[in-house]
Amino acid sequence: MSLISDSMQVLLATLRDVVPIAAILFGFQRFVLRRPIPNLRQVLIGLLYVLLGLTFFLQGLEQALFPLGKLMAQQLTAPEFLGIDQGHTDVHWGHYLWVYVFAAAIGFSTTIAEPSLIAVAIKANQVSGGAIGTWRLRVAVAVGVALGIALGSYRIITGTPLHWYIIVGYVIVIVQTAYAPKSIIALAYDSGGVTTSTVTVPLVAALGLGLATHVPGRNPLMDGFGLIAFASLFPIMTVIGYAQLGEWMTRREAKRFQEQR
Amino acid sequence: MYLCTRIRACLEITALLAHLGRSLLESLRDLLPIVIVIGFFQIFILRQPFPDLAGLLVGSLLVVTGLTLFVYGLKVGLFPIGESMAHDFAAKGSLFWVLVFAFALGFGTTVAEPALIAVADEAAQVAAAGGMIEAAPAALARYASGLRLTVALSVGIAIMVGVIRIIKGWPIHYLIIGGYFGVVAMTGFAPPEIVGIAYDSGGVTTSTITVPLVTALGVGLSSSISGRNPLTDGFGLIAFASLTPMIFVMGYGILIS
Numbered sequence: 001m002s003l004i005s006d007s008m009q010v011l012l013a014t015l016r017d018v019v020p021i022a023a024i025l026f027g028f029q030r031f032v033l034r035r036p037i038p039n040l041r042q043v044l045i046g047l048l049y050v051l052l053g054l055t056f057f058l059q060g061l062e063q064a065l066f067p068l069g070k071l072m073a074q075q076l077t078a079p080e081f082l083g084i085d086q087g088h089t090d091v092h093w094g095h096y097l098w099v100y101v102f103a104a105a106i107g108f109s110t111t112i113a114e115p116s117l118i119a120v121a122i123k124a125n126q127v128s129g130g131a132i133g134t135w136r137l138r139v140a141v142a143v144g145v146a147l148g149i150a151l152g153s154y155r156i157i158t159g160t161p162l163h164w165y166i167i168v169g170y171v172i173v174i175v176q177t178a179y180a181p182k183s184i185i186a187l188a189y190d191s192g193g194v195t196t197s198t199v200t201v202p203l204v205a206a207l208g209l210g211l212a213t214h215v216p217g218r219n220p221l222m223d224g225f226g227l228i229a230f231a232s233l234f235p236i237m238t239v240i241g242y243a244q245l246g247e248w249m250t251r252r253e254a255k256r257f258q259e260q261r
Numbered sequence: 262m263y264l265c266t267r268i269r270a271c272l273e274i275t276a277l278l279a280h281l282g283r284s285l286l287e288s289l290r291d292l293l294p295i296v297i298v299i300g301f302f303q304i305f306i307l308r309q310p311f312p313d314l315a316g317l318l319v320g321s322l323l324v325v326t327g328l329t330l331f332v333y334g335l336k337v338g339l340f341p342i343g344e345s346m347a348h349d350f351a352a353k354g355s356l357f358w359v360l361v362f363a364f365a366l367g368f369g370t371t372v373a374e375p376a377l378i379a380v381a382d383e384a385a386q387v388a389a390a391g392g393m394i395e396a397a398p399a400a401l402a403r404y405a406s407g408l409r410l411t412v413a414l415s416v417g418i419a420i421m422v423g424v425i426r427i428i429k430g431w432p433i434h435y436l437i438i439g440g441y442f443g444v445v446a447m448t449g450f451a452p453p454e455i456v457g458i459a460y461d462s463g464g465v466t467t468s469t470i471t472v473p474l475v476t477a478l479g480v481g482l483s484s485s486i487s488g489r490n491p492l493t494d495g496f497g498l499i500a501f502a503s504l505t506p507m508i509f510v511m512g513y514g515i516l517i518s
Binding site: 017033045048057062072075105116187193195222223 | 295331332
């Protein structure tokens with residue numbers, strides 16, 4: 001029974017998300033554009049699928065994966081697991097090897113399942129006429145999130161200031177932008193923002209909180225932040241990097257072809 | 262005649278089922294990495310049994326079904342309506358109304374976003390701990406709702422500026438790099454307690470329903486305005502929506518302290 005009542009609650013929460021959006025869409029369509037919506041029936045059915053789909057998706061995550069993932073984040077960061085004596089104030093960052101591995105793995109895997117990234121990848125594939133593969137784009141983004149969350153964990157453990165990492169990240173992105181193929185830039189910037197959503201945020205927040213609670217000298221209120229910021233910055237670099245790699249390989253291929261002739 | 266329509270219907274249903282089957286497999290593939298990661302750490306690193314295996318299986322089944330339905334709904338519902346509205350706005354040719362729409366979409370979808378509500382409450386506690394505001398519940402609630410409005414406002418403005426950029430055809434990197442300078446400059450002035458929350462707020466603002474709609478709006482607009490390329494001009498709205506909250510939240514922190 002609790003599954004059904006839980007699902008109803010999630011459905012209501014999703015509905016609360018969808019209703020303002022639907023009101024804006026249909027309000028503007030009716031009063032500003034004053035045009036009928038093409039294929040109204042199909043659009044409504046589609047919206048219903050989105051609503052039901054998100055409800056099932058969130059309910060399933062809440063029931064199966066979030067509790068276990070959050071528990072895991074706490075257990076992995078606990079001093080007893082890592083074999084660190086309580087009362088140590090100065091802990092070497094190398095003690096946390098499994099935390100980095102977990103951070104990267106959970107960052108990668110949650111990003112692959114992120115629905116908004118799937119949406120952007122589908123659109124990018126359509127618009128580029130198939131040149132940008134949905135799967136390859138998503139893997140490039142997921143690798144970025146994995147690197148970002150791992151480095152973000154290292155930052156929480158060492159307690160170094162967040163803004164230096166972000167500023168260096170910005171410099172790298174700016175330099176990459178100057179050399180990147182023009183067609184990928186807008187998409188790369190977008191992929192930073194879409195990665196952190198329904199699946200990634202709760203698990204990553206649990207990891208940040210666990211680290212800030214257990215690492216000696218950290219305050220959960222002050223130091224638990226920053227992982228999401230890393231997760232939105234690093235995919236920009238990996239997506240541009242992926243495009244640059246592709247361009248470089250095509251150029252090398254062309255050169256070899258010319259040499260052969 | 263009757264037979265003909267029946268055969269057509271049968272073919273359509275078969276095609277739909279084949280499509281759904283394929284999407285189901287894709288959703289399964291999308292979920293697989295999480296299952297592997299959690300399973301691996303549970304069995305080999307933490308060396309613990311799974312607490313509720315049946316519940317885990319039912320939950321995973323729900324996730325896969327949900328993802329399949331969502332992706333299907335995306336293709337037949339959210340993308341088409343976003344793009345058809347973008348085309349209609351372009352045909353109407355009124356800059357004013359498209360900007361009002363862009364702002365409403367950004368503001369309206371952000372202000373009630375559950376992730377943002379959670380972050381705003383947390384931020385209020387940090388501000389109280391840092392001594393910027395009183396630790397009374399009323400002061401906390403006022404701070405949190407002020408922050409939420411600030412972020413929603415910033416997302417509304419971001420989508421609006423992004424739409425102006427698409428219409429004018431400005432290259433995106435100048436605006437983003439300008440935004441980066443804004444973030445760095447604000448970091449120098451903002452109270453240190455707010456910086457972490459401000460940086461994180463950029464990532465949590467865009468919800469799963471907003472992203473496809475905003476993407477469809479950008480791509481639709483850039484494909485109906487001549488001289489714009491959907492790939493280089495159409496994307497980028499989300500990037501603005503995750504950059505401006507960082508600047509605005511730090512501004513809010515400076516204003517309050």
